[in-house]
Amino acid sequence: MMDAFTQPALLDDLANVLGPKGLTTDVADIAPWLTDWRGRYHGAALAMVSPANTAELAEIVRLAARTGTPIVPQGGNSGMVGGATPDVRGTALLLSTRRMNAIRSIDAQAGAVVAEAGVVLQTLHEAVAAQGMRFPLTLGGKGSATVGGLVSTNAGGTQVLRHGTMRALVEGIEAVLPDGSIYEGLVTLKKDNRGYDLKHLLIGAEGTLGIVTAATLKLVPALIDRVVVWAGVESPLVARQLLLMLEARAGREMEGFEIVPQRCLTNVLRHVPGTRAPLAAPCPWHVLIEFARDTPSAQAPEDFAQTLMADAFERGLLLDAAISTSESQADAFWKLRDSISEAERAEGPAMQHDISVPVAAMAQFIIDAGAAVEARFPGTQAAAFGHMGDGNVHFHVTAPKGADGRLWSNGPGKEISAFVHDLVVAAGGSISAEHGIGQMKRDELARLSDPARIMAMQAIKRGLDPKGIMNPGKLIAL
Amino acid sequence: MMDAFTQPALLDDLANVLGPKGLTTDVADIAPWLTDWRGRYHGAALAMVSPANTAELAEIVRLAARTGTPIVPQGGNSGMVGGATPDVRGTALLLSTRRMNAIRSIDAQAGAVVAEAGVVLQTLHEAVAAQGMRFPLTLGGKGSATVGGLVSTNAGGTQVLRHGTMRALVEGIEAVLPDGSIYEGLVTLKKDNRGYDLKHLLIGAEGTLGIVTAATLKLVPALIDRVVVWAGVESPLVARQLLLMLEARAGREMEGFEIVPQRCLTNVLRHVPGTRAPLAAPCPWHVLIEFARDTPSAQAPEDFAQTLMADAFERGLLLDAAISTSESQADAFWKLRDSISEAERAEGPAMQHDISVPVAAMAQFIIDAGAAVEARFPGTQAAAFGHMGDGNVHFHVTAPKGADGRLWSNGPGKEISAFVHDLVVAAGGSISAEHGIGQMKRDELARLSDPARIMAMQAIKRGLDPKGIMNPGKLIAL
Known part of the structure; x- marks a missing residue:
């Protein structure tokens, strides 16, 4: 473990490996990254390290392993459970992936992009769009969330209905393990039965078993068109019937199905500037439905949606519905949905x-x-x-x-x-x-999981990270 | 570890838990299960245990853990790498899942079946077909392969192109861990970020981290029609071009794309009774293509295939092609493909x-x-x-x-x-x-893997199975 003698030596070693761009101990420089974006968790760090590449990151982990120094990885610092905030002791290295932001390759034919951990989701979207492709996962924090954080938290978002969470979109992974060795698993094989699936183990592990440094991600064809429907319904049970009907009729063309109670809509309209009611009158509940198409169709998307909604209305599943006729209207419907958290906070x-x-x-x-x-x-x-x-x-x-x-x-x-x-x-x-779990839900997870799950997670954690240096205190207590 | 004193006590304890149906030490009864079906691996066992349910299986593992007794799980004994054959020392319990053969539930609306480890694949196919559904994974050994073995080896087969391997079809899992605790993960949640993914860790672990006792498996709608094409091509490179063209044109309706060299076809025709050449003349290479549809279409499947093959011929991708016009002809084409291993052995x-x-x-x-x-x-x-x-x-x-x-x-x-x-x-x-790896490829895996992969696998194995009782000697050496 670290003491007064090893600490200066560690910082010297880190300075040698990383150079001035990669290491800072300046309190003011580090401060913004020691609090989570919602301001609920506050920590301290010995230093902030920002490796430029996987080799540097691996060297940091080797030095940390040798000295028993905790490492807290951080991407965009936009997590919801305090998973990227160190504890208050100030003994940890805060490891920022922001300099590892290369998109190593885009293969449109194979439908794959290899992106480093620090690539911001919005940047990724734009880079693959320039090649006529789409990375179909998106969420509110896309302007700050990074590939490493998205993989490590198995992020979801609004398009999971069709495309799944990150777990379904990660085809390969490169990671630094707790001893500083590099797991090289970026090559995509459709079939590979060489033992334990380390990719799936690292996805959603919140940096407690290793640090994801790059990922091969699945791409899908760019969208040709989309249409967003805002519909009023009587209750969640009717919304469920509508969902079943649309799954049967629209299949994979339905990309999102979100539910909103009237009270949340009212709060959005009250607190968020530039919003207006999508329907003529209040309804007990609302649903937002997105239909997205990536293959050409003779039928206009509005007509496609119109036919489905008319059928739903006839079956008594709808009270009213508005169908977007432009991208700006589609965005306006999504804005109502995406503003709910903000409006609830204001309330x-x-x-x-x-x-x-x-x-x-x-x-x-x-x-x-x-x-x-x-x-x-x-x-x-x-x-x-x-x-x-x-x-x-x-x-x-x-x-x-x-x-x-x-x-x-x-x-x-x-x-x-x-x-x-x-x-x-x-x-x-x-x-x-x-x-995810982070520090916010760690004790609730322990309280509410069956003992076998907790035992297995602890055994895996102890096996892979015997010194307990990888994001300690998050996810699982030892 | 086991010695002359603990061994009789263990057998007594097992007899109490399992009763006469669940325990045998009769050498002749056990013998057929101590050799793999290809006759390449031979082992010995202290006894064969056949628990009737998960609780009994868990009790076996607890007793084995207490006495340090190795356990070798076995389903249909149809594996290819000696993964279900004990070593020759005779200290292990051979654990057969054959009595755990209940199909616990079939939910056609949700598209899910819960099947115990000992359910035979063919039986599963028939049970879900009776509900108008399909479990889309199939392979040559379907008459003996069991759910537990298919999950534990992440089995593939001939329909992976569209439906993926077992990993893509397992939605939940129940397993007994090496300390005898039961991991209950059968409930299917589309989104669940409660830490390490134990389901994916157990899939493909070949019984070395625990024993899969039941699984929730994904179902798809029953097929409406299918058509099988046998086509002659100039080379694997042209076959690849044909594959790309068909992926673009047929999308998810293409369920299989298999390649066969003329020599293998010749051997099949020579050694396997009841086979006949599918094309008028030999070709350097052949491909078998299956198109399968589960949604109604106005176009007959033969016409659908005919159009695609005519286009491929025009582009110079085909030398000749035969399109099945009946189920028996479709089966005959598949039989040519499925008989290759048998014909090669005869050769x-x-x-x-x-x-x-x-x-x-x-x-x-x-x-x-x-x-x-x-x-x-x-x-x-x-x-x-x-x-x-x-x-x-x-x-x-x-x-x-x-x-x-x-x-x-x-x-x-x-x-x-x-x-x-x-x-x-x-x-x-x-x-x-x-x-999979089993005992056949264990040393090759160690020789050819990067050290990080082997280190991580060993760490996981040691963490979860510190006594090394779960299928020892398979997959990874400690």
């Missing part, structure tokens, strides 16, 4: 829960869990919105009027979260659908 | 290699590697056939005329295999595309 303190249950059970879960929470905690309001097509909603519970945000969040709020998580587990669901 | 001794390289590189690899082997080892003949659409072929090298099978296989044959594997690694490929 007052709330506990947020990123949860999933089996897709078929989600509609009833939304209704039952909302009623249960509001009955058990008088004055609160529950709202579920998001990726209903994936069985994943963001389940917000707002504080009673007049509650002090900080006091409420740390007191009754924690009790509410435990209550929500208990409901999720009882429904066979997950307390982290897409945001 | 004489050969070394077989189950290899993959990146799909785009396979055509040239077939040509170059075949020439290199025949030049380096005079008198041998190389033949590559199989799943070209997946970048996976079975690469056979036959002995010079008059060679003694056993002597040649253990001498020059081994040198040839090492030579082939070196070529595969140089091409960025895998020495096990779909058959």
Whole structure:
């Protein structure tokens, strides 16, 4: 372990490996990266290291392994669970991947891009679009989220219904393991049965088993057209019927199916400038549906959507619907959806829960869990919105009027979260659908997992990282 | 570890847990299961245990863990690499899953079946077909291969091009871990980021990290129609061009694309009764293409295939083609393909290699590697056939005329295999595309893997199975 003698020697060694661009101990330079973007977690670091390439990164890990120095990897620092924020002891190296931002290759014929960990998602989108291709995963933080972070948290987003999470899009991986060795797995093989799947083990491991330095990612053809529908529905159960009907009729052309309660829409219209109601009158619930096509069709996308919506209306599944007739209108519908979190924050303190249950059970879960929470905690309001097509909603519970945000969040709020998580587990669901565990949900994961899962995760962690230097304190306690 | 005192106590304890149906020490009863189906590996066992359910299986593992007794799980005993055959010491329990053969549920709407480890693939096919659904993975050994073995070896087969290997079809898993605890992961969640992915770790682990006891498997709609094309082509490079053209034109309706050299076809026609040449004249190479549809189409499948083949002929990609006009003709074409291994065995001794390289590189690899082997080892003949659409072929090298099978296989044959594997690694490929590692390729894997991969696999194995009782000696040496 590090002591007063090894620490200066380590910093000297790092300086030799990284040069001035790759190492800083300046407190003011490091400070912005020691707090997560939501301002909920604060840490300290011995130094910030920013390797220029995989070889430098591997050397950092070797030096850290030798001295028992913790390493906290960080991409865009846009995570939701404090997974990239060090603890407060100040003994860790904060490892930024921002300088490793090369797109090594784009192969349009094979449908693959090799991107380094520090490539920002938006940059990736633009680079492959220039080759007539699309990387189909996208999310609100695309301007800051990086490939390394997206892989390490198995990010989801709004297009999972058709294209899956990162796990479905990562075809190969390069990573530095906890002893500083480099796992070279970027070559894409459709069939490969050479033992344990290290790629899938590192995806979603949140940097606790190694650091992803580059990934081969699947590309799909660029979109030819898309159309976005905003529809009012009577209840989540009817929304579920609509989803089933559209899955049968539109198949892979349906790329998103999001649910929004009227209350969330009202809050968006109240708090977010430049938004307007998509339908003539309020409805109990709303759904946003995106149809996207990458093969030519004789039928205009609006006509395709119009036919489906007319059928749905006739079957009694819709109250009203608006179909986008331009890209700007499609964007405006998505903006309503993407602004919900912001509007909810403006409305007052709330506990947020990123949860999933089996897709078929989600509609009833939304209704039952909302009623249960509001009955058990008088004055609160529950709202579920998001990726209903994936069985994943963001389940917000707002504080009673007049509650002090900080006091409420740390007191009754924690009790509410435990209550929500208990409901999720009882429904066979997950307390982290897409945001990961990090430091925020670590203890809840331990509380709510069956012992076999925790035992196995600890055994894997101990086996691969016996010194416990890789992002310690995140995901799993030892 | 086991000694003369613990062994009788263990057998008594097992008898108490399992009853007479679940435990046998009768040498004659056990003997058939101590040799792999190809007769290449022979072992011994202390007893054969056949638990009736997951709870019994877990109790066996707990007793084995307590006494340090090795466990070798076995499904249909139809593996290709000796992965289910114990070593010769006779200290292991041979654990058969055959009594755990319940299909727990079939949910046609959700497209999922929950099947126990001992369910035979053919039985699974029939059970889901009765509900109007299809489990799309199939392979030659479907009459004996079991769900547990298919999951544990990440089996492939002939429909991987469209549906992927087992890894793409397993949605949930139940397994007994090396300490006897039960990992319950059968519930299917589309999004779940609760840490390390134990499902993917157990898929393809060949029973060395735990025993898969049941799996939730993905179903697809039953086929409406299919058509099989047998086409003659000039070379693997032209076959590759044909594959690219058909991928662009037929998309997901193409379910198989297999390559066959004329020599293999000639051997099939010579050795396998009831086969006849599919084309009027010999061609240098052949491809078998299957188009399968699960949505209604106005166009007859033969017409669909006819149009595509006419276009391919015009572009100079085909020499000749026959299109199946009945199910029996489709079966007859597949029989030619499926009989190649049998015909090759009848022809004489050969070394077989189950290899993959990146799909785009396979055509040239077939040509170059075949020439290199025949030049380096005079008198041998190389033949590559199989799943070209997946970048996976079975690469056979036959002995010079008059060679003694056993002597040649253990001498020059081994040198040839090492030579082939070196070529595969140089091409960025895998020495096990779909058959796994078992005991047959364990040392080759260690020889040809980068140290980081081996280190990581050993660390995972030691972490999860510290006593080394789970299928020891397979996949990875400690």
